[in-house]
Amino acid sequence: MAMQLNSNKTRKGFTLAEVAIALAIVAFGLVAVLGILPMGVTVTRDNKEDTLIKNDAEYWMNAIRGGPLALEALNHVEWVELDVNGQMFRAEYAPLMYDPWPDDPSIWPRFDTADGLPPVEYRGTMKQANWRTDVIGWLSTPDVPPGGGGVVIKYAKIRPFGNTILNRQFGRKGVNTDGEVVYQNEGGDMTFSYLLQSNIREVGPNFWEIKLTLKWPIIEEGATAATVKTGPGQRKFVAYI
Numbered sequence: 001m002a003m004q005l006n007s008n009k010t011r012k013g014f015t016l017a018e019v020a021i022a023l024a025i026v027a028f029g030l031v032a033v034l035g036i037l038p039m040g041v042t043v044t045r046d047n048k049e050d051t052l053i054k055n056d057a058e059y060w061m062n063a064i065r066g067g068p069l070a071l072e073a074l075n076h077v078e079w080v081e082l083d084v085n086g087q088m089f090r091a092e093y094a095p096l097m098y099d100p101w102p103d104d105p106s107i108w109p110r111f112d113t114a115d116g117l118p119p120v121e122y123r124g125t126m127k128q129a130n131w132r133t134d135v136i137g138w139l140s141t142p143d144v145p146p147g148g149g150g151v152v153i154k155y156a157k158i159r160p161f162g163n164t165i166l167n168r169q170f171g172r173k174g175v176n177t178d179g180e181v182v183y184q185n186e187g188g189d190m191t192f193s194y195l196l197q198s199n200i201r202e203v204g205p206n207f208w209e210i211k212l213t214l215k216w217p218i219i220e221e222g223a224t225a226a227t228v229k230t231g232p233g234q235r236k237f238v239a240y241i
Contacts, residue, residue, distance in 0.1 A: 214235050
């Protein structure tokens with residue numbers, strides 16, 4: 001005798017309205033997360049850059065007040081530019097190659113000197129040996145030197161002292177055979193750096209004001225410091241000696 005069982009239970013599932021509401025909630029959550037994530041990354045980056053700038057500004061203020069010391073950290077300066085009455089003078093921290101034939105002008109490109117030979121102080125590592133003291137000397141020049149001579153505006157492009165190893169590696173420069181100062185590795189122009197302007201003026205007898213203006217990040221290089229494009233970051237620091 002066959003037995004047949006009948007169940008009165010019915011199978012239930014989600015309705016289309018419930019599925020639509022669930023998908024809407026998930027989509028709203030994704031939009032919220034993806035919308036906030038870039039903001040969080042930007043805030044973290046800005047806080048990091050602001051911390052680097054404040055630490056560097058304190059270092060530079062003390063270095064200028066302390067005089068032309070040969071501080072190792074000054075190797076992070078890529079170039080220094082002085083604007084004297086509209087005439088530009090720029091020095092680059094980029095080593096020239098070793099000169100194995102100092103008496104053969106054909107070995108060296110035309111950019112060195114009129115006679116085709118590089119000055120002794122710019123051969124090999126000699127230029128870098130004096131760079132650290134020269135940087136402080138240039139940036140310490142008063143806006144109006146004693147005895148007149150016009151107004152001196154001082155700039156420097158600097159890689160932060162607390163920067164990453166990647167930025168230090170890719171930020172290195174050298175002089176190519178055409179006499180151009182270029183990055184030794186691709187992507188060097190993408191490393192983080194800032195523009196420093198130094199203003200030093202006498203506000204009283206034996207009383208000086210030091211004002212440092214830092215702008216960051218450097219987005220695009222320029223032929224002169226005035227044409228260098230920087231981002232929105234800017235801070236000023238003032239001290240007296």
